[in-house]
Amino acid sequence: MRCFRLSHAGLVVEDSEASLFVDPGDFSSPDELAASIAAATPIAGIVITHEHADHWTPAHLTALRVASPRAPVFTTRSTAAALDAAGIADVRVVREGERIQAGPFSLDFYGGRHEPLHSSIPVIDNIGVRVNETVAWGGDSLVRPPFAAEVLGVPIGSPWSSIAQVMDFVLNAAPRRAFLTHDGMLSVRGLGLFAARVRWCLDQVGGELVELPRLDGDPTARTAL
Secondary structure (H helix, E strand, O other): OOOEEEEEOOOEEEEEEEEEEOOHHHHHHHHEEEHHHOOOOOOOEEEOOOOOOOOOOOOHHHHHHHHOOOOOEEEEEHHHHHHHHOOOOOEOOOOOOOOOOOOOOEEEEEOOOOOOOOOOOOOOOOOOOEEEOOOEOOOOOOOOOOOOEEEEEEEEOOOOOOOHHHHHHHHHHHOEEEEEOOOOOOOOHHHHHHHHHHHHHHHOOEEEEEEOEOOOOOOOOOOOO
């Protein structure tokens, strides 16, 4: 498998001449998304962890569907309702414990709730996904995956977490490899400081931090997993 990132919290996984788009949100410009679609292998599926705009937009989902009209979307019930209201069909509601096949991708779904933002804001549904028993991405949740974490997405700069919570998440999950995500709100210096804390945690559990590239000027940029 090979991976590259979209800005902030998006991820593209490729395997066997197919791709899986995860959380194509509004931190990605239309140009970035278009370049990612053009560079990626044919789209076999789309996963949206929850309903917030930094993880999906109607315009981005429409663009993905134009590129691959039959690509199924897997998401939470509330997000499926929002997709339906936007005119996007063939959406499957998934729940914790389900395993689904989308082309060459075996998808195991876990978790169920977004991390609390504040007592005044209702907690919404959120679903994590593990791809081909390798790459795990929990969306806006710091719930430990219910399986050994081979490659784990670590949301590093979220308004709903502290660095202490992120460090405990990494220590508890003890991944062999981890990559940083959900970082669009951080400065370069802030990202470096937070990354150092994650590296310390990984050192304690025998893991390593890997970098998933954005395509930027190189449409062939990928990390092999």
